[in-house]
Amino acid sequence: MIVILGLAVGALWGARSAKTRGGNRKDIAQYAAVGAILGGLLGLFATIGVEKLL
Numbered sequence: 001m002i003v004i005l006g007l008a009v010g011a012l013w014g015a016r017s018a019k020t021r022g023g024n025r026k027d028i029a030q031y032a033a034v035g036a037i038l039g040g041l042l043g044l045f046a047t048i049g050v051e052k053l054l
Helices: 002-020 025-053
Strands: none
Touching: 002 025
16 A cells, blocks of 8 residues: 555656656656656555564
8 A cells, every 4th residue: 555655656746846847748757657666666665664563
């Protein structure tokens, strides 16, 4: 669940970042993909951390 939330938040953050920098559709898609990957990885690490604590 945390991973999916990280993917969504990362994609939105990346797309917004590209849009504010004046990127075209391909730039926005690339930034969204990179943001989703980073968000998913952070969510994965958060999930592992929560599982280890419990």
